[in-house]
Amino acid sequence: MTMRKRKTEEEIKAGYRKRYLKWKELNQEHAKEYAKEYREKNKEHIKQQLKKYNILNKERLALKKREYALKNKDNIKKYHKEYYLKNKNKILNERHDYFVKNKSEILKKNKELYSRNKKIYNKNMYENKKKKMLADKEFKEKIYEAVRKYRKTHKHIANIRAKKRVVELHDCYIKNLLTKNSPNLHFNDIPQEFVNAYREVIKLKRILKRGEQKDE
Amino acid sequence: MNDKIMNLNGLRDFLATELKKVAAGKITPATANASANIAGKILSSVKLELEYNKLCGTTPSIDFIKIDETEAALLENHEVDGGEK
Numbered sequence: 001m002t003m004r005k006r007k008t009e010e011e012i013k014a015g016y017r018k019r020y021l022k023w024k025e026l027n028q029e030h031a032k033e034y035a036k037e038y039r040e041k042n043k044e045h046i047k048q049q050l051k052k053y054n055i056l057n058k059e060r061l062a063l064k065k066r067e068y069a070l071k072n073k074d075n076i077k078k079y080h081k082e083y084y085l086k087n088k089n090k091i092l093n094e095r096h097d098y099f100v101k102n103k104s105e106i107l108k109k110n111k112e113l114y115s116r117n118k119k120i121y122n123k124n125m126y127e128n129k130k131k132k133m134l135a136d137k138e139f140k141e142k143i144y145e146a147v148r149k150y151r152k153t154h155k156h157i158a159n160i161r162a163k164k165r166v167v168e169l170h171d172c173y174i175k176n177l178l179t180k181n182s183p184n185l186h187f188n189d190i191p192q193e194f195v196n197a198y199r200e201v202i203k204l205k206r207i208l209k210r211g212e213q214k215d216e
Numbered sequence: 217m218n219d220k221i222m223n224l225n226g227l228r229d230f231l232a233t234e235l236k237k238v239a240a241g242k243i244t245p246a247t248a249n250a251s252a253n254i255a256g257k258i259l260s261s262v263k264l265e266l267e268y269n270k271l272c273g274t275t276p277s278i279d280f281i282k283i284d285e286t287e288a289a290l291l292e293n294h295e296v297d298g299g300e301k
Contacts, residue, residue: 178263182263182267184267184270184271185263185266185267185270186270189266189270190263190266191224191281193223193224193225193228193281194224194259194262194263194266194281196224196225196228197224197225197227197228197231197255197259198259200227200228200231200232200235200255201231201252201255201256201259203231203235204231204234204235204238204248204251204252204255205249205252207235207238207239208238208245208248208249208252211238211245212245
């Protein structure tokens with residue numbers, strides 16, 4: 001007599017699964033209803049199981065999420081934009097409510113953040129303003145006009161500032177000297193090292209001039 | 217002139233030392249004037265090259281302007297005094 005082999009637990013589970021999948025294919029609608037009923041009946045049990053699963057596979061899931069985000073960056077951005085446009089009022093109200101509730105904490109955090117990254121913030125602000133100004137021609141002309149007006153009305157202050165630039169050998173003054181007779185060169189074309197070297201030449205020449213005047 | 221004057225910062229250093237020597241009375245004003253004139257001519261030739269590059273629409277690759285990062289950091293820490301203020 002040949003002895004029949006006993007099935008292992010895994011083989012039994014795989015058999016059940018096979019039979020269930022076959023039944024599912026044949027009775028799709030019934031399977032959906034059955035799944036719905038099961039979900040409604042065991043809501044809390046499923047929640048707990050999911051929680052357990054998430055805790056156990058935390059690192060793996062985080063990696064998966066990151067990979068998905070990197071692959072579908074544009075799609076995710078699109079989705080978030082669409083969601084924001086659809087629910088704009090709701091989101092803004094929620095934000096406002098949160099701000100009103102935790103005003104003091106938020107302001108404290110913002111202050112700390114600003115004090116930590118003061119230099120970067122100020123630099124970014126200045127660069128953004130400059131970009132905006134350069135992009136907007138009307139705004140640029142407005143500012144230039146205002147500066148011209150101010151110079152006309154406050155001539156004495158402008159003169160004092162100009163004299164100060166000459167005495168202290170400011171970068172602006174040296175660049176002006178270098179670009180005076182060459183219309184193709186602009187302030188931005190001259191490197192800082194060149195300006196520094198030229199400043200030393202002027203210093204030497206001035207000292208020599210002073211010596212000559214004393215001798216006379 | 218030294219062999220060190222192969223870039224702008226070298227020239228700057230040389231001029232600063234010349235300035236100190238003139239103030240101390242170690243050099244005659246005539247020699248200092250000559251070195252200042254030569255430096256001015258060198259710088260004007262660099263300026264001319266810059267202008268030429270601007271007209272041609274190419275990015276200037278002048279060895280005289282190029283400076284090592286370590287050298288620049290050293291110069292930033294050690295600012296040269298002198299001159300009118």
